[in-house]
Amino acid sequence: MASTRRMVLLGGLGTAGALVVGYALWPSHRLELANAIAAKPGERFINNWIKIASDDTVTVVVPHCDMGTGIFTALPQMAAEELDADWSKVKVETAPSDSVFANGPLAEGFILSTQNMNADQIPAFLRGTVANTFRTVAGYMDLQVTGGSSAVRATGVYGMRIAGAAAREMLVKAAAARWNVNAADCTTKSNRVLHTASGRSFGYGELVADAATYSPSENPTLKPKSQYTLVGKSIPRVDIPKKVDGTTTYGVDVTLPNMLYAAIKISPVFGGKLTSVDPGAISGRRGIKKVVHLDDAVVVVADRFWRARDAVAELNPVFDNGANGTVTSGQLTARRSAALKSGDFKKDMTTGNGADALGGAHLIEATYTVPYLAHATMEPMNATAIFEDGALEVWSGTQDGLGARAFIAKTANIAIEKVTFHLLPMGGGFGRRLPGFFNFLEHAVRTAMAMPGTPVKLIYTREQDMQHDYYRPNVTNRLRASVDRSGMPSSWVSDYTTDAGANSEAHIVYKVDNQAYRTAKVETHIPVGPWRSVEASWHGFFVESFVDELAHAARKDPLEYRRELLAHSPRHLATLNLAAEKAGWGTPLPAGKGRGIAMVESFGTVVAHVADITIGPDGALKVDRIVSAADAGMTVNPDGMKAQIEGAIIYGLSAALNGEITIDKGAVVQANFPDYEVVRLQTCPAIEVHLHESDAQIGGAGEPGVPPVAPAVANAIFAATGIRVRELPFKNHNLTVASR
Amino acid sequence: MSIQLKINGKIHDLDIEPDAPLLWVIRDEVGLTGTKFGCGVAQCGACTVHVNGNAQRSCVTPVSSVVGAEITTIEGLSANGLTPVQQAWIDHQVPQCGYCQSGMIMAVSALLKTKPHATDEDLASAVTNICRCGTYPRIRNAVRALANEKV
Structure with missing residues (x-):
């Protein structure tokens, strides 16, 4: 039973490594399956994810999808390091969407062993994935997720190494047996096993057949960090050469013989149902093959995409919107306010005397709001499918190949064995393509099923993509703190709205004796989902803005104030100090300029940003520079890590400046x-990223740079103008001198 | 109706409408998929190609307007191996997801042809393409290196 297995894992936390490893390595029958599915002539799997060819080439099969974060380099770096492989003889492949190559057990081991979680507390990035399946082992085993900044932390640490x-x-x-010597007298280097005493050696390719017959150790000896030659090096990314000459094939680039193209018009109101559509408006247009009625949309299938797109734009489908056709943002704001005022809270977490400790001392209160946000990946959502003889073959870029395959089978109501799924690189993911958020797959599959025998590529236009996303939620947070005579907080009470459950990212790292976190549920018909850094993207803004307000109320420097609250955590302190030092915190700025600081830990990585901004005479906000420090424990590929932080800063800044659905x-x-x-x-600031290493467990790379951006800029705006922005985005605020 | 287009030096006789968008003709008719669809309204630049050497957003370009012109796509740019711009993209590890980079590289290549010593300001005003992964700092560094090399 599932719970038993989890209890075993939880019970063994002290030696979690060994237990998790036990799940990570395959029994021999899975090797044979893997060989049948994914070994080319001359290659052989030696264990999970590692193939060795007769010419000694090592191929690392990565159970993830490429969305540009560099994991197709970082993960093989980790495997090759322990294997003593010569990097020039290492190749990388995407694992097939087959349960043999699932990464779920790794994620589970990682989640349970590193986050002190029990099975009922699922990290936000996996919620859509596992909402219905986490409680069954089979369901969980079939994950192949790329998200939650987890690739290096889970697959790398628990799998690849x-x-x-x-x-x-x-x-x-295998070599020692052939030479009849002690294994201890053999060493490895550059894809060869050496017997130093006799000067003999074998290439890995000569040994792989023998080696694969041994059971892999569940607890192999790992290299000490001091012996690393690959991990910690900025090895150039293996995926980049094909991304500069246009040859990377993304989902949208799939081309099949006799393929048709589909364009869609989905009910503008979420949840709306298609009632009727008059195809007369497009009759006689060139290339139109079929008008397909779906539950929530109308689709035009044509011989070329632009013909389908132009035709569907001419249709005027009628949708039944139920009760949701009149909802406005103003009404949703009123619902959140009412929920917070009602006092009908659900307890999230309490420390010390919680909310009872409020009052008596000086009370400070502020309410913050963030808007809905779209992901707006550069590649609009799309999928290509063919339905033939009761089987489906589908091509798309998703953040979970196996999850996509299972979803397709369920959608089509056919056995999973009848579904072949081809996982392709994604033109951006950011959480949009995680399981649970597969409307594009459903639309493509249903369209293909209406055209049996013909491959159909369905592409959302940018407009459909932006208006049928699963949005970063619209959240309001009332924060209250009691402060003592020196202005330091003795209690911290956070009441926040939520579309789903409690948010662990609401919890602060600062030392405050009495803390209370409570949720107020708000029902809407707007679909929401994980957006790069998920809960931390909003709580980072709330918490770091409020701490800044407390510092100013105490008439203390915001950096000094944070330092006082972080005396218990050297890692946070070091990261904060590094950012401040590199940014020249405390050096004077001319009038009209401001500097702000913010620090957030998320996905196991601590990131501090210092933002320098200018407010023009017309109130125009310009972000001049962001100096960042990040501590991910150990960094596998420093340049790749820096690229992720740079990108996260820009993604977060886009949202903070202008992002609003x-x-x-x-x-x-x-x-x-x-x-x-x-x-x-034109609007991209200068960005500097400084990495800090610590003994902490390896943290994530893709997301942790996002959360501190908005508050660092908001705090800089306050420093420059005295205007406190409590509601994003900044574009909605008048920052002119006259408005102060 | 037959329309003749010259793409990457090759003549294509195509049975298409005069107002067909160049982007989709390049992708669906000619089968060159390196040029990307991003927004469809000339906002993001993922579809940038060269028309007589100038950067142009192909998603809003009717094919009738480029008859007789030299049209170059990312595939044409790379026909004789990597260009210095593409090499700089590798040297500076620019792409992340890579989806916008064909358009970026086409836009930057056109800029550097007319302004070999382009400044940061020249770059920012000429290349308004969107990258959602946030590779702008590396694009800036790559262009700085290219502009300085030629001094």
Whole structure:
């Protein structure tokens, strides 16, 4: 039973490594399956994810999808390091969407062993994935998720390193047996096993057949950090050469013989149902093959995409919107306010005397709000599918290949064995393509099923993509603190609205004796989902803005104030200090300029940003520079890590400056980039990223740079103008001198 | 109706409408998928190609307007191996997801042809393409290196 297995894992936390490793390595029958599915002639799997070819080439099979975060380099780096492989003889492949290559057990081991969680507390990035399946082992085993900044932390730490080290031990054993010497007298280097005493050596390719017959050790000896030659090096990314000459094939680039193209018009109001559509408006148009009626949309299938797109735009489908067709952003704001005023809270967490400790001392209160946000990946959502003889073959870029396959089977009501899923690189993910958020797959599959025998590529236009996303939630947070005579907080009470459950990212790292966190549930018809850094993207703004307000109320320097509250945590302190030092915190700025600081730990990584901004005479906000410090424990690929922090800063800044999805008549107002503006070269600040290493467990890379951006800029605006922005985005605020 | 287009030096006789968007003709008719669809309204630049050497957003370009012109896509740019711009993209580890980079590289290549010593300001005003992964700092560094090399 599932609970028993989890209890075993939980019970073994002290030696979690060994237990998790036990799950990570395959029994021999899975090796044979893997060989059948994914070994080319001359190659052989030695254990999970590692193939060795007769010419000694090592191929690392990565159970993730590429969305540009560099994991196709970082993960093989970790495996190759332990395997003592020569990097020039290492190749990388994407694992097939087959349960043999699931990464779920790794994620589970990682979640349970590193976050002190029990099975009922699921991290936000996995919630959509596991909402219905976490409680069954089979469901969880079939994850292949890329998200939650988890690739290096879970697959790397619990999978790749162990697989590499175990493979190395198996190869040494095989060589020692052939030479009839002690394994301890053999060493490995550059894809060879060496017997130093006799000067003999074998290439890995000569040994792999023998080596694969041994059972992999569940607890192989890992290298000490001091012996690393690959991990910690900025090895150039393996995916980049194909991304500069246009040859990377993304989902949208799939081309099949006799393929048709589909364009869609989905009910603008979420949850609306298609009642009727008059196809007369497009009759006689060139290339139109079929008008497909779906539950919530109308689709036009044509011989070319632009013909389908132009035709569907001419249709005027009628949708039944139920009760949601009149909802506005104003009404949703009123619902959140009412929920917070009602006092009908659900307890999230309490420390000390919690909310009872409020009062008596000086009370400070502020309420913050963040808007809905779209992901706006550069590649609009799309999928290509063919339905033939009761089977489906589908091509798309998603953040979970196995999850996509299971979803397709369920949608089509066919057995999973009847579904072949081809996982392709994604033109951006940011959480949009995680399981639970697969409307594009459903639309593509249902369209293909209406056209049996014909491959159909369905592409959302940018407008459909932006108006049928799963949005970063619209959240309001009332924060209250009691402060003592020196202005330091003795109690911290956070009441926040939520679309789902409690948010662990609401909890602060600062030392405050009495803390209370309570949620107020708000029902809406707007679909929400994980957006790069998930809960931390909003709580980072709330907490770091409020701490800044407390510092100013105490007439203390915001950096000094944070230092006082972090005396218990050297890691946070060091990261904060590094950012401050590199940014020249405390050096004077000319009038009209401001400097702000913020620090957030998320996904196991601590990131501090210092923002320098200028407010023009017309109130125009310009972000001049962001200096960042990040501590991910150990960094596998420093340049790749820096690239992720840079990108996260820009993603977070786009949202903070301009990002806002609003609702009118139950539907999204914004449709394309002119009205959902993002950072471009013109508005991109200078960015410096400094890495700090600590003994902490390896943290994530893709997301942790996002949360501190908005509050660092908000705090800089306050420093420059005295205006406290408590509601994002900044574009909605008048920052002119006259408004102060 | 037959329309003749010259793409990457090759003539294509195409049975398409005069107002067909160049982007989709390049992708669906000619089969060159390196040029990307991002927004469809000339906002993001993912679809940037060269028309007679100038950067142009192909998603809003009717094919009738480029008959007789030299059209170059990312595939054409790379026909004789990597250009210095593409090499700089590798040297500076610019791409992340990579989806916008064909358009970025086409836009930057056109800029550097007319302004070999382009400044940060020249770059920012000429290249308004969107990258959601946030590779702008590396694009800036790559262009700085290219602009300085040629001094």
